[in-house]
């Protein structure tokens with residue numbers, strides 16, 4: 446089997462092919478209707494579950510494939526070819542942004558209770574950290590978890606939470622130690638828990654088939670067996686997954702940017718102008734070639750950072766750097782690809798118009814570019 450890069454094994458190549466095939470057959474023909482509905486049908490997620498696509502990072506002893514970060518990078522990149530980033534993020538929040546918390550911090554009883562549904566695509570996961578008053582500064586969250594007889598009482602607000610309108614189980618971060626800035630705990634909150642409600646379904650610029658909620662928690666009682674991980678250690682436990690979260694966001698962006706380059710190269714090769722084809726114009730072919738070089742570099746950096754993580758090497762600088770730079774590159778590529786589609790690029794009927802909108806959030810969510818650059822800068826100082 447020919448591998449598209451040095452980090453991919455036969456197994457990962459097969460997963461990429463399976464994902465590309467799934468996206469072409471089951472996502473692309475239906476994505477526009479999902480964008481209109483503002484959600485990905487549950488049946489599609491169940492179908493992915495049935496094919497084992499939601500279990501790459503789940504240990505074998507829990508019924509998964511037990512693969513590492515490189516698998517997530519490859520999966521995210523392949524999903525990115527869908528041209529419907531709202532679909533990609535619906536899946537990746539489940540598998541790579543919320544899922545790892547349950548895997549890493551869950552007790553054997555919690556694994557037994559929830560994991561079969563997670564793998565099957567029956568129990569869709571969300572992660573609720575961001576609040577109206579606290580985003581980049583995670584330690585600033587104000588939702589509270591108060592110790593009561595037999596459990597905890599949660600109060601507060603969460604916002605911008607992906608998969609929380611239609612999902613089943615949200616992992617909620619709440620402050621449980623008021624005297625400690627980092628005294629946060631994580632809780633497993635099923636959708637039908639009394640006092641836990643979707644306050645608003647949010648209307649977004651892009652990622653329109655991904656559902657995003659503002660959540661209200663009013664005296665939500667969470668029994669002890671739904672505390673996830675160690676009390677007051679949730680901040681540190683969440684941090685463990687930051688690199689993975691950053692990676693899949695840049696991964697889906699790289700997959701989308703490559704698709705946009707391919708589409709634009711084809712479009713400009715077909716489009717007649719000035720007695721030739723648009724792609725023959727030096728300004729266009731050179732800019733597209735530079736975009737290709739940048740996407741190749743972002744992809745290589747992402748896989749390298751994933752591989753470092755897989756070896757147990759601290760990859761925070763490498764991953765923060767590629768999240769910052771790679772997501773900016775993805776946006777530049779989408780800008781140019783829209784430009785070279787001309788008026789058609791501005792029309793709702795063209796895929797590039799959606800991809801341009803979808804890319805915008807990549808430099809904001811899961812660690813804004815400036816926050817990522819601070820992560821790099823801190824480590825550069827430490828290493829100097």
Ligand SMILES: Cc1cc2nc3c(=O)[nH]c(=O)nc-3n(C[C@H](O)[C@H](O)[C@H](O)COP(=O)(O)OP(=O)(O)OC[C@H]3O[C@@H](n4cnc5c(N)ncnc54)[C@H](O)[C@@H]3O)c2cc1C
Pocket residue numbers: 538571572573574575579580581582604605606607608649652657806808809810811812813814815816819
């Ligand atoms: C569509 C979407 C889906 C999301 N899904 C989820 C989810 O599922 N779960 C979840 O918990 N959160 C989710 N988020 C939240 C997302 O992670 C936050 O929006 C992000 O962390 C930024 O936080 P903020 O919006 O509060 O911006 P702020 O923290 O207020 O920052 C605003 C801007 O200020 C700049 N900035 C911030 N900090 C610094 C700094 N230290 N130095 C320099 N500049 C800085 C950046 O440009 C940043 O964009 C989602 C957001 C969106 C838009």
